[in-house]
Amino acid sequence: MSQSFTYQVSPMRVVFGVGTIADLADELERLNITRALVLASRRQHAELGDLAALTGGRMAGLFEGAVVHTPVAVTEQAMQVVRDLKPDGVVAIGAGAATGLSKAIALRTDLPQLILPTSYAGSEMTPVLGETVDGVKTTQSSPKILPEAVIYDVNLTVSMPAQFSAISGLNAIAHAAEALYARDGNPITSLMAEEAIAKLASSLPEVMARPRDLEVRSDALYGAWLCAVCLGTVGMALHHKLCHTVGALFDLPHAETHAVLLPHTIAYNTPAAPDAIGRAAKALGAPDAADGLFELSARLGAPRSLAEIGMPEDGIARAAELATRNPYWNPRPIEQAGIYDLLKRAWAGARPQAG
Incomplete structure (x- = not known):
C-alpha cells in the first residue's frame, strides 16, 4: 500500500565524533561569530580549561548561571550580560540547562547558536523552548529557537556519571x-x-x-x-x-x-x-x-x-x-x-x- 507523508528537514549543521570540540573555532568562523557569549557551568569550565583558546579567541565573555527548566529570572540575568557585552553569537556547553538558556537568549535576540551537548537530553535538535515563571512551565516553538549548529564530542559525555x-x-x-x-x-x-x-x-x-x-x-x-x-x-x-x-x-x-x-x-x-x-x-x-x-x-x-x-x-x-x-x-x-x-x-x- 502506498503511503502519503510530509518530511521537513531542519536547517541544522551537525559535527559528530571524538575530539570534535577542536572544531569549535572553525565552526564559529563558519557562522561569522567573532564575539561569542559562552554558557558553561563551573565544572565544565574546570574540565575544559581555557575556553577563550578553545574558541580561537572568539569569546566575548562567560555566563555560568544556567539552571534547569530555564527560569525567566535567570534568562534576564543572562540578557543583562548580553546587553553589556554585545556578543554576536552564543556557545552553550553542557546539558539541558545550558541549551535551554541559549535558546531563550536566541528567542529574544535571534543571535546564532552553537551547542556542545554533554548529556543525551536532545533539546539541541528542536525549535522548542520551555521556560518557567513562578514554577509554571510554558513551551513555545519558533525558528529563532533552533540552534544553527551542534558539535557532538563523545569526550564531553565521558564524565557523565x-x-x-x-x-x-x-x-x-x-x-x-x-x-x-x-x-x-x-x-x-x-x-x-x-x-x-x-x-x-x-x-x-x-x-x-x-x-x-x-x-x-x-x-x-x-x-x-x-x-x-x-x-x-x-x-x-x-x-x-x-x-x-x-x-x-x-x-x-x-x-x-x-x-x-x-x-x-x-x-x-x-x-x-x-x-x-x-x-x-x-x-x-x-x-x-x-x-x-x-x-x-x-x-x-x-x-x-x-x-x-x-x-x-x-x-x-x-x-x-x-x-x-x-x-x-x-x-x-x-x-x-x-x-x-x-x-x-x-x-x-x-x-x-x-x-
Whole structure:
C-alpha cells in the first residue's frame, strides 16, 4: 500500500565524533561569530580549561548561571550580560540547562547558536523552548529557537556519571518510541527511531559497565542524537503529555519521570498501534516493547516506580484528571480510567499492562 507523508528537514549543521570540540573555532568562523557569549557551568569550565583558546579567541565573555527548566529570572540575568557585552553569537556547553538558556537568549535576540551537548537530553535538535515563571512551565516553538549548529564530542559525555547516563538514555528512547506512532510520522523518521532504540538499548548497559569506553559512549551519543532528531521532526503523544503533567504537579526529576513512565505509556498504546510499537520491540530485541523497556530499566538500575522518585500515592487521581484535559493527539483515546490504572501501576513499580 502506498503511503502519503510530509518530511521537513531542519536547517541544522551537525559535527559528530571524538575530539570534535577542536572544531569549535572553525565552526564559529563558519557562522561569522567573532564575539561569542559562552554558557558553561563551573565544572565544565574546570574540565575544559581555557575556553577563550578553545574558541580561537572568539569569546566575548562567560555566563555560568544556567539552571534547569530555564527560569525567566535567570534568562534576564543572562540578557543583562548580553546587553553589556554585545556578543554576536552564543556557545552553550553542557546539558539541558545550558541549551535551554541559549535558546531563550536566541528567542529574544535571534543571535546564532552553537551547542556542545554533554548529556543525551536532545533539546539541541528542536525549535522548542520551555521556560518557567513562578514554577509554571510554558513551551513555545519558533525558528529563532533552533540552534544553527551542534558539535557532538563523545569526550564531553565521558564524565557523565553512569547512572545519570542510563536515565538520560531512557529519556532519549522515549522520543524515538513516540516518533514511531506519531500522527505526522514518516518513513525516514521511523527508520531513525528504530535505529536509535536499537543503539541505545545495546549501548546503555555497556556504558554502565565501562563508562569511560569511547566506543560504547559513541554508540550511545549517536543513538541519543537520532532520538533528538525524532523529537525535533515529529509530534509527541501521551507519554510526553503525562510526563509533563506529573513532573510539574509533583516537581519530579525530568529524566527519571520519563524512565519510569515509558514502559507503561507504551503498553497503553500497544493495542492501538501494534505495527509501530512492534518495530520498537524488534529494536529492543524483545517480544513485547513495554516488557522490553521494563526489563531494560531493571538492567540499568533505573528507578521503576513513581513512588521512589517522589510522587505521593494520593496524587494519582489528580494527575489522571489533569492528563485528560487538553490531551495531545494519541493513537489510543486518552481516558481517565485507563490513565488512572496506568499511573497506579507506574506508582507501585508494577509490570506494565495494556489495560
